[in-house]
Every structure is written in C-alpha cells, then in structure tokens.
Amino acid sequence: MGSVSDLSGSVCLVTGGLGFIGSNMARALAVAGAEVRVIDSLVPQHGGDRRNLENLDATLVVRESGIDDERTVTELLDGVDVVFNIAGQVSHHESMTDPARDLDLNVRSQLAFLETVRRSRSDAVVVHTSTRQVYGRPRYLPVDEDHPAVPRDINGVNKLAGEFYHRLYGTVHGIRTVSLRLTNVYGPRQCLRRNGLGFLPVFVRRVLRGETLEVFGDGSQRRDCVHVDDVVEVLAAAALRSRENRLPPGDFLNLGHSESLSLLEIADIMCEVAASGSTTTLVPWPEGLDLIDIGDFAGDYTKVRNTLDWKPSIDFRSGVESTIDFYRRSPWYL
C-alpha cells in the first residue's frame, strides 16, 4: 500500500484541519514533506483548536474559514493535488436538537465545496471522511458496503447526503472522489472537554481524571475502534490509489478495525490502562438517545483491505496506552 510518506512533495488541502482527524492528517503530511494547507472554521461547538498544530517543525498555511467560502477555497485549491475533506459536524445528539445547523455544515457546505472544486480544481483527488452512522441500525453483521444506508439520526442523513454528493461528483463530473465510512476513531488531539463528540473522548477524559465511566444500557453493545494514526495512513493510501486512477471516481469504503469489543470491554481496558482509580458503571439510556442508537455494530473491512492493501496496525489496548500517554503530556486538552 501507499503510505503518507509517499505524498512528499505534493500539495494537499486539509479541511477541518484544526480538528481531531484533520490535524493528525495535516501534521503527518507536513512531516512527510508535503505542502500543507488547512482550512477550518473553528465552529465553537466542534473540536477544532489551533494548538492542535503547535510544536510542529514545518510551516503550514492555515485559514480560518468555512468550506463554503468560494473565494478562500478557490485560493487554497490553486495547484492542489489532494484534498482531504474532513470538515464536518459530528455530534448525533446536537443534530437532533439543532438539525438546521447540522444540515448547513454537513450538506450545504459540502455541496458548495464540491462545486468550488469542480469549477476551479477538478483534477484534484478528493478523499472524504464519511461515517458508519449512515448505515443506521444494522440488519446483519458484519456490515459491508452493500448494506442499505438507513440513518437513525439527522447527522446520519446529512452525512449520507454529503457522501452521495461526493459520489455523484465522481460518477457524473469525473472528479476522483473517494469516501471512507469511518467507525469510532480515537487517539491524540481529540477534543476531550465537550460531550457530544462520541463516547470515546468522554471515556478518555474521565479515566484521565480518575472519574467513573458510565456505560449506557447493559454495556454489551459492540463497537470497533480505530486509532487515528491508522486512519491517517489509510486516507493517504486512498489518495495515492485515486491519483493513480486505480479507484473508480465516487468509490466508497468502510474503514474500521476487525477487533470487536463491547462497550464494557472498551471501558474496562481504558480503566486498566489509565490506572487512575476509574471504574465502570452501567446506567440507563438517557432519554432520547436510545431512539437514535444503532445497537451492535461490526464492519466488514474486506473491501478496504483488498482495494488499498491496508489493515490497521494498532490494536485497541496499545492504542489506548499511547493515547493516555499523549494526553498526560498535553494537559491543556483537559
């Protein structure tokens, strides 16, 4: 497979590049010797923070702007080889309480961005981060790419629309787009202070503080978790494969880890690794959240393995170890 180091010398634009996955992507590209440009609107409720790009021995262009800003995006796209389109609203809960805002960020802005790419840089490769949330409640496990997409919340509907746009700009307009449907991602540079960005950053925050981990329901619900370093590598591999015209424009692939764990196992591993006195407790589902919950999830990752010759290199326990270690050395995240 291609690696992020193979993008040395290329010009890359990272949307949402001050956020969790985006900043890890931007840093890895910069370290690899790519020319990196970042656009991020630093939406207050999101996870973006300029400090995510600090302590880096490289120069990045960073513009604070929405991806729907045609003039800024057009400037940033000049000469770009690869776009890593990672920007988005990720909170399922907030999408239900403020659906119009989620729509604006995940649908309207994505469409405006793709239109700008089509008009000003249609030969760029566009690697887009979608989510396994688009599948909704699985009808069978493991969930492969043929599984019907029937989202359970507004965020899932809107992310799916954004992904479909990427597909159509591939199949109809010929732009080399590829979408990765990400499972739960964890690792350094995730916003730990806010709720609503998934359960993993909440768990990390609580074990760092020695607080009790609350697991909803009976804790048997299954998830798979992938470390952000693995995500960075596979996004790079997808970019390289697209650049060689070896992926059909508009393709989409599941991206996750074959290691399936229950929420209780995930919580217990975090408590053990942190060794901060945290323990786990079961609590009933909060009102409303159960209605948008998807039950067990396990992804089928055959396609990404075969297409990109990729598999994750970091198992959950060692990933949590390095993650806890990172945050203990970077206390501002708390």
Add this chain to the structure above:
Amino acid sequence: MGSVSDLSGSVCLVTGGLGFIGSNMARALAVAGAEVRVIDSLVPQHGGDRRNLENLDATLVVRESGIDDERTVTELLDGVDVVFNIAGQVSHHESMTDPARDLDLNVRSQLAFLETVRRSRSDAVVVHTSTRQVYGRPRYLPVDEDHPAVPRDINGVNKLAGEFYHRLYGTVHGIRTVSLRLTNVYGPRQCLRRNGLGFLPVFVRRVLRGETLEVFGDGSQRRDCVHVDDVVEVLAAAALRSRENRLPPGDFLNLGHSESLSLLEIADIMCEVAASGSTTTLVPWPEGLDLIDIGDFAGDYTKVRNTLDWKPSIDFRSGVESTIDFYRRSPWYL
C-alpha cells in the same frame, strides 16, 4: 381501503397545492368536503399555477409562501388533521446544473417545515411524496422497499434526505409521517410548457401539437406510469390509515403501477390516442443525461397493496385518453 371522500370534514393542508399533484389533491379534498388550505411558493421554474384551482365549486385558502416560512406555516397548521406534503423541486436535470437551489427546496425547506410541524402541530398526520428516483439504477427488478437507495443525481440525493427526515420525525419524534415513493405520474394539471419536469408532460405537449416524440436511446427502457387520480386516492388512503394509527410512524411505500411499458410503447400509445399525426423517433441520449439515467425501472407494489389495500384503477391507455381530452378542453396549458 379508505378513499378521499372519507376525509370529508377534516382539515387538510396541501403543500405545493398549486402544482400538478398538489392541485389534484387539493381539488379532490375540497370536492369531498374537507377544509382545504394550500401553500405554494409558485417558484417560477416549477409547475405551480393558480389556474390549477380554478372552476372549483368550493373555497380554499391559498397562501403564496415557501414551506420554510415558519410564521405562515404555523398559521396554516392551526387545527390541521392531515398534511399532504407534496411541495418540491422535481427536475433531475436542473438539480445537476443548480444543485444548491435543489438543496434549498428539497432539503432545507423540508427540514424547516417538519420542525414547524413538530413545534406547532405534532399530532397531525403527514403524508409525504417521495420518488422512486431515490433508488438510483436498480440492482434487481422489480424494486421493493428493501432495495438500497443509491441516487444517481442531486435531486435523488436531496429527495432521499427529505424522506429520511420524515422517517426520523416519525421514529424519533413520534409524528405520524408516511412517505410514498412515486413512480412517473401523469394526468390533468401538469405543467406542459416546460422541459425538465419528466418525459411524460413533454410527450403530452408534443402529441397535442402533432409534433414528433423523441425517445432517447433505443426506447426499450421500461417504466411504469400512474395516473394522478390514482395517486390522490392512495395518498388519502395513507392519511386515513395513519390517522387510525395503523401505520408505523415514519413508514415508506413504493407507489406505482404494475403495468410495465417501454418508452417506445408509451410514446406509441400517446401518438395513437391523440391521433394528431405525431410519430415517434429514436434520438441519442443528450450529453450529461445518460450519466444520471437509471436504466429500466419496475417497482414492486406489494407493500402498498397489502398495507393500504390499494391498487391503481386506471390503465395507461385509458388514462392517456382522459388526459388528452382534459388538455384539449383546457388549451391554456399549452
């Protein structure tokens, strides 16, 4: 099954009620003795026209406004029993040339409308017209409701998002929504003058004028067509069934006709019925349209038949006969 006459005495709001399906719905409800309110934004490129509600021995409230106008919609929803939510942008082609506009009308406006319903009239039944376009290019025929939804154009993506919103406002918020995925609809009060509203009104216009019917490709592509009078009846049946709480909130059903015809057969029947000297000719696909075409379509209508005890009563030839007759008596449509 329930019939539109069973809605006598109920208070109904019809969105897009000056357009093709909407005006037929509004008229049938008014004739049946319902109190009918209509909201229509009369978007210039669409098919809405105030004359669609003329020559009707009943009084309807008609407001010219977008369904995203919270104040107007709130007023109109006061005391409403059933909403027939029919408003929308329908042109596949225009959705590709002006995707932002399609998004504004089919996604943002629909979400704003549902939020207003949730806030001010959450016990109303909402019957929503979706489209078989959400399925994209069929993987198997006939297409049932379990067929994956992978739209081939922006309009399909956006209509699917609007449908998913209706589903979530049912499953999460408990509003009694139901979406009907409509196949090609024809009949009286369709805008004939514009292109981009489907091939059927173009064919009708051309046979009325004695012009040649142009069929794209080899003409073998299969479609099923349903008369708007049948659509009105099944929308009413869905409303009645929902009002009796006999449909799960957020349900969705295919709606079409078991009579499968090729485009060439459809064109030939129209030429024969009109007897105006029109003939049929095959022409190559226009550039771009082939990329968003879905190939053959045939729907599986088992669910609507079993759930609503409904089947269409009008075969294509007799439906075309009465349609041609209608437009000859109403020449302003040309």
